[in-house]
Amino acid sequence: MGKRAGRLISLLLFAGLTAWAIALAQALINQGLDTWSYAFFGAGVLCFILFGVLTPRSRHLATVARRSWYILALVAALLLLNLVALRFFFRLDLTELRGYSLSPETLNVLTSLQEPLNITAFISNTDYRGQLASELLGEYVAHSRWISYQVIDPDLQPSVMQQKGVDRYGTLLFEKGAKRQEINSVDEQSMTSAILTLSQDRPRKVYFLSGHGERDLESPRREGYNVLKWYLQNKGYVVETLNSDAATTWPEDVDALVVASPHQAFSQRDQELLDSYLQAGGRLLVLLDPGLPNPFPSILEKWGVRVGDNMIFDPKSSFFGDPATPLINQFGPSPITRSLSGMSAFFPLAREVDATGAVPEGVDARSFLQTSDKSWAENNLKEPQASFDPAVDKAGPISLAVAARGSLAAGRGAEAAKARLAVFGDSDFVSNAALSSTDTELGNAALLNNAINWLVEDDQLINLKPASTEARRVILTGQQMRLIGYATILFMPLTIALVGALVWWRRSA
Numbered sequence: 001m002g003k004r005a006g007r008l009i010s011l012l013l014f015a016g017l018t019a020w021a022i023a024l025a026q027a028l029i030n031q032g033l034d035t036w037s038y039a040f041f042g043a044g045v046l047c048f049i050l051f052g053v054l055t056p057r058s059r060h061l062a063t064v065a066r067r068s069w070y071i072l073a074l075v076a077a078l079l080l081l082n083l084v085a086l087r088f089f090f091r092l093d094l095t096e097l098r099g100y101s102l103s104p105e106t107l108n109v110l111t112s113l114q115e116p117l118n119i120t121a122f123i124s125n126t127d128y129r130g131q132l133a134s135e136l137l138g139e140y141v142a143h144s145r146w147i148s149y150q151v152i153d154p155d156l157q158p159s160v161m162q163q164k165g166v167d168r169y170g171t172l173l174f175e176k177g178a179k180r181q182e183i184n185s186v187d188e189q190s191m192t193s194a195i196l197t198l199s200q201d202r203p204r205k206v207y208f209l210s211g212h213g214e215r216d217l218e219s220p221r222r223e224g225y226n227v228l229k230w231y232l233q234n235k236g237y238v239v240e241t242l243n244s245d246a247a248t249t250w251p252e253d254v255d256a257l258v259v260a261s262p263h264q265a266f267s268q269r270d271q272e273l274l275d276s277y278l279q280a281g282g283r284l285l286v287l288l289d290p291g292l293p294n295p296f297p298s299i300l301e302k303w304g305v306r307v308g309d310n311m312i313f314d315p316k317s318s319f320f321g322d323p324a325t326p327l328i329n330q331f332g333p334s335p336i337t338r339s340l341s342g343m344s345a346f347f348p349l350a351r352e353v354d355a356t357g358a359v360p361e362g363v364d365a366r367s368f369l370q371t372s373d374k375s376w377a378e379n380n381l382k383e384p385q386a387s388f389d390p391a392v393d394k395a396g397p398i399s400l401a402v403a404a405r406g407s408l409a410a411g412r413g414a415e416a417a418k419a420r421l422a423v424f425g426d427s428d429f430v431s432n433a434a435l436s437s438t439d440t441e442l443g444n445a446a447l448l449n450n451a452i453n454w455l456v457e458d459d460q461l462i463n464l465k466p467a468s469t470e471a472r473r474v475i476l477t478g479q480q481m482r483l484i485g486y487a488t489i490l491f492m493p494l495t496i497a498l499v500g501a502l503v504w505w506r507r508s509a
Contacts, residue, residue: 012047012048012050012051013047013048013051013505014498014501014502014505015043015044015047016043016044016045016046016047016048016051017044017498018044018498019040019041019043019044019047020040020041020044021491021494021495021498022040023036023037023038023039023040023041023044025486025490025491026040028482028486028490029479029482029483029486030479101139102139102140102143102188103188105192106140106188106191106192107143109192109195109196109199110140110143110144110147110195111144112199113144113146113147113195113199114146115146115176115177116146116147116148116176117146117147117148117174117175117176117195117198118147118148118149118150118174118175118176119137119140119147119148119149119150119172119173119174119175119191120149120150120151120152120160120164120166120172120173120175121133121134121137121149121150121151121152121171121172121173121186122152122154122160122161122164122166122168122169122170122171122172122173123151123152123153123154123169123170123186124153124154124155124169125153125155125156127169127170129170129186130151130153132186133151133172133186134151136186136187136188136191137149137151137191140191154169166182168184170184170186171183171184172184172185172186172190172191172194174191174194174195174198176198176199179198180198181194181197181198181236183234183235183236184230184234185234189235189446189449190234190235190236193235193236194236196236196458197236202253203236203237203238204236204237204238204255204256204456204458205237205238205239205240205251205253205254205255205256206232206237206238206239206240206254206255206256206257206258206452207240207241207242207250207251207254207256207257207258208225208239208240208241208242208258208260209241209242209243209244209257209258209259209260209262210241210242210243210244211243211244211245211270212244212259212262212263212264212265212266212270212295213261213262213263213264214259214260214261214262214263215260215261215287215427215431217229217239217241218241219432220432221432222431222432222433223428223431223432223433224431224432225260225430225431225432226432227431227432227435227436228430228431228432228435228445228448231435231445231449232449232452235449237452242254242257244266244270244273247273249273250273250277250282254282255283255455255456256283256284256285256452256455256456257274257277257282257283257284257285258284258285258286258287258452259284259285259286259287259295260287260427261287261288261289261292261427262292262293262295263292263293264293264295265293265294265295265296266295266296270296271296271298271299274296274299275299275302278299278303278419278421279407279408279409279417279419280417280419281407281417281418281419282419283419283420283421283455283456284419284420284421284422284455285421285422285423285424285451285452285455286300286421286422286423286424287424287426287427287430288307288351288353288423288424288425288426288427289349289350289351289425289426289427289428290309290310290311290312290349290350290351290381290425291311291381294307294309300421300423301356302360302408303360303363303365303404303408303419303421304355304356304358304359304360304363304364304365304402304404305353305354305355305356305365305402305404305421305423306353306354306355306356307351307352307353307423307425308351308352308353308354308377308379308394308425309351309379309381310351310352310377310378310379310381310393310394311324311349311350311351311377311378311381311386312324312326312347312350312351312352312371312375312376312377312378312398312400312425313326313375313376313378313386313388314326314327314371314372314374314375314396314398315374315375316372316373316374316375317329317371317372317374317375318346319346319348322348323386324348324349324386325346325347325348325349326346326347326350326371326372326375326400327344327345327346328344328345328346328347328369328370328371328400329343329344329345331368331369332366332367332368332369332370333368334366334368334403335450335454336368336403336422336447336450336451336454337368337369337447337450339446339450340443340446340447340450343442343443343446344442344443345369345429345442345443345444345447346429346434346442346444347400347424347425347426347428347429348426348428348429348434349426349428350400350424350425350426350429351377351425351426352377352394352398352399352400352425353367353399353400353401353402353423353424353425354367354398354399354402355367355399355402355404360406360408362406362407362408362409363404363405363406363407363408364404364405364406365402365403365404366402366403366404367399367400367401367402368401368402368403369399369400369401369424370396370397370398370399370400371396371397371398371400372396372397373396373397374396375396375397375398376388376393376394376395376396376398377393377394377396377398378393379392379393379394380392380393399425400424400425400426401422401423401424401425402421402422402423403420403421403422403423403451403454404420404421404422404423405418405419405420405421406418406419407419420454420455420457422451422454422455424451429444429447429448430444430445430448
């Protein structure tokens with residue numbers, strides 16, 4: 001047999017393999033065998049029969065034996081490579097929003113996890129968040145052997161949703177032993193918060209004070225706070241209302257106390273309760289509005305915080321051109337704002353809150369939000385038209401918020417209880433109207449959440465920057481999806497392997 005005839009016979013082997021590959025492609029893409037699939041499969045069988053008949057016996061056996069060893073060596077190398085890939089996880093995130101990279105803070109939380117934790121996402125197949133949840137939860141699983149997850153479509157498996165006691169679509173249920181935590185956001189900050197909540201002996205508890213005309217946590221109205229309540233609960237906090245008239249002391253399980261826009265000044269009794277709470281190392285968040293009385297000026301000044309009786313206007317940096325709604329996108333150096341770079345926050349109808357010049361010994365009070373240099377604090381609130389008067393008003397930049405920490409017990413050093421306070425000159429920035437009308441690029445809710453995290457010393461969560469979960473959809477038919485999937489994970493590698501094998505065969509023939 002001539003050399004040319006031998007090469008033609010050798011091509012029968014590759015023709016058979018190619019015919020079988022086409023038959024497999026047809027079956028996978030069309031989800032079943034059709035006439036063409038059978039035809040290509042039969043053609044492949046015929047090529048193999050002809051190859052076996054036309055190839056000389058002695059040469060055929062020697063060639064098959066030699067090439068079988070090559071194939072086994074290649075398979076062994078691929079298996080070894082896969083074992084290494086399973087043992088050493090590596091993934092490069094090239095997405096624009098970096099939505100699939102876990103922060104160092106989350107990795108620290110996962111490292112400290114020492115008990116099994118199961119996550120069940122109840123998300124419909126038609127909801128784009130299902131894919132996002134699978135990608136993000138896959139990152140958690142890849143970095144911790146203690147975590148497992150599953151995505152359940154409530155429409156296809158309603159019984160699972162009922163067994164788990166979940167009644168809302170889009171819920172992510174975290175279970176660790178007998179403890180459970182539900183969230184309704186598909187983002188790293190909420191997921192890590194849920195894991196931290198389950199890892200603690202008890203959930204973190206935030207009380208919103210009532211009895212002085214404060215914001216209503218349950219109200220769905222524009223000025224209400226029920227959206228904020230849902231947001232904080234989604235971050236792992238237990239949020240409750242505490243009526244000061246019925247309290248003789250603060251609950252022992254209070255992690256942070258919030259006073260949101262009181263319309264009446266605190267009574268002497270309430271001020272004494274609050275003062276003793278802070279001196280014992282309490283954590284207080286105060287949200288104030290212009291035109292309302294300072295509820296406890298002596299207490300705030302004692303901690304180095306001064307509240308101005310004015311209203312801030314900023315024509316240079318304002319929300320949708322409204323000077324009475326300052327927009328801040330450059331935050332001062334503070335743990336509260338460290339993770340908010342690139343984000344913005346707006347403050348409708350705000351008043352000045354600044355650190356006093358004479359900060360008491362043992363207390364560190366600093367401003368961390370300031371308006372632009374073209375802003376001013378309007379001191380004449382009775383005039384219908386606001387305009388800057390250098391003789392009366394204060395020129396910008398104007399401080400909007402102060403964070404204070406330390407102890408008033410001078411000389412006691414480390415033994416003294418360290419309190420923390422965060423005071424904002426606005427409460428509308430986290431109202432239902434503000435949180436319902438903004439997207440993830442505006443950091444109003446994240447700013448308040450960071451403030452509470454700082455108060456309760458959850459430093460890991462402070463440094464977690466909220467990631468955008470923008471949906472970018474490509475609509476494909478089922479056949480198109482299967483074609484793209486199989487072409488990338490099966491057909492292209494097989495084609496490359498066949499071409500390489502063909503070159504090798506011709507050179508060795």
